[in-house]
Amino acid sequence: MSTFHPFAMERWQSTYENRVEFNLSESGVHPLTLAELLEIGHANVDDVLLGYGQSNGSDALRARIAALYDGAGDDGVVVCNGSAEANFITMWDLVRAGEEIAVVVPTYMQTYGLARNVGARVVEIPLREEIGWQPDPDDIARAVTGRTRMIVVTNPGNPTGAALSNEARAAIVQAAQRTGAWILADEVYRGAEIDGSDTLSFFGSHERVVATGSLSKAYGLPGLRIGWCMSDARTAERLWARSDYTTISAGELTDHLAAIALDAEVRPQLLERTRGIIRTGLHTLTSWFEQTGGFHWRDPDAGAICLARYDADISSDDLAERLRTEQSVLIVPGSHFGLDRHVRFGIGMPTPQFETALERVAETMQNVALPA
Ligand SMILES: Cc1ncc(COP(=O)(O)O)c(C=O)c1O
Known part of the structure; x- marks a missing residue:
């Protein structure tokens, strides 16, 4: 074993x-608190039916998530239990033993560990402290080859808190396009930018992208355990099928609360x-x-x-x-x-x-x- x-x-x-x-x-x-969220949303949850909801996420929630991405459709959204599950089902679907993935490090080590646990090989792309925790485009070009199944990047970064420069982002997209690698972009800190700028999602930058996100960081709602995968519709179908084996669905109550959090007035x-x-x-x-x-x-x-x-x-x-x-x-x-x-x-x-x-x-x- x-x-x-x-x-x-x-x-x-x-x-x-x-x-x-x-x-x-x-x-x-x-x-x-729950009361604070309901007050901001002028909402109450008394009538929410505690049944099994739509397992890839309610229509309302998926539409609100898709609206966070330029050019996205709600058929590309799979709602999960946190971005933790979103990252998990993505890795499970896309990476096999013996394959190689390139991970931008230092990072939240979930995807790194998942890849190693399925027997994939991890090649590191270092973020360099001396240049503000950015990657050197030459390191990206060296690390991403015809063998690379997936490039994993957390943007904005954890633990660095640094958002990728335009040049670094472009170098990652270019490397993926050159090799046909997937990009898994963990964007859970998107929306939590100190200056209010919106970090550009990797979604839409290349044909093969899964962007993951959640309500845990930017929205102050980690206890809802609501996250998602944002991808193209075909990929979303496959990811959804994976989630039949993990948790079936997010909670019906938290799906409802998440839709409140992403309402245009509340968000x-x-x-x-x-x-x-x-x-x-x-x-x-x-x-x-x-x-x-x-x-x-x-x-x-x-x-x-x-x-x-x-x-x-x-x-x-x-x-x-x-x-x-x-x-x-x-x-x-x-x-x-x-x-x-x-x-x-x-x-x-x-x-x-x-x-x-x-x-x-x-x-x-x-x-x-x-x-x-
Ligand atoms: C980069 C990153 N991805 C994913 C997660 C998991 O968060 P959640 O499952 O609450 O969305 C975290 C939590 O710290 C994180 O820092």
Whole structure:
């Protein structure tokens, strides 16, 4: 039997995120309550029938998701349980043992791990810290060959928070067109851009694209567990057939709530709320970095995350473990992304708690040796 590669970051979060006082491992903003969502949407859910809904997503929800993409039809949408399921069924449908995929790294390691778990070979395309976490087009050209089944890219990125430059995006599309590779674009942070710009989806850039997304980050609704695959209608049919084997459908109640969140009047309010939280959180964190010293970071373009390199002489695993056990603060160690001496801070927490959490981090950092 082949080796199972666990998903290190999700294991860390699943194990501890609800067992600490301060969860800075979260990459989304402080979530809305059900009552807040219903109030913004002037809606109520009393009459929602708790049956099996349309298993690829209700017509209303699929239409609202398709409207997020230029030139998309609702027959190309498959609603899933989070983008986690969307990524899963896409990999399951498109990648086989012995095939090769090119993954832009560092990244959320789900697709990377899934590929390894089915016995595919992963070729890395590095994002380079020194050029603002962008890939070098020459690295893309080298990594993507006639053997490449799929290029996987997370845009805007996690853990970097960086959106791809136009040049980098074009180089990825060109490589896919040159080789016929699929693009799986995990766009779960689209809509959570700090400056309000809309990251251009990969959907529509090439014939073979699956773009995945969800309500978890930009909308502050991860507990709905609503995500989706956006592709062409034929691919969507196949992906839908895969989901018959995974979860059958998303929840009927959450499908309904998701349609409310993506209503033309509601959506902008949720996105504005998210941006406000991210801007405030980033200000709190960067002021703290400046005060504390010893951290090096690039302001994220999107997402409630900030990746920082630190000078202190401690591995990121040891630092994360000390913060968890000494301070009841959970952060994501860079090791989970193959980046030691880095940590990923979640910045979506309400300010008073976030400030207290950072004071606690500072306390431990003071006791960590600086390099000689
Ligand atoms: C890049 C990326 N993709 C997918 C996910 C999964 O999110 P969800 O299943 O809640 O949409 C996450 C969660 O952190 C993520 O960061």
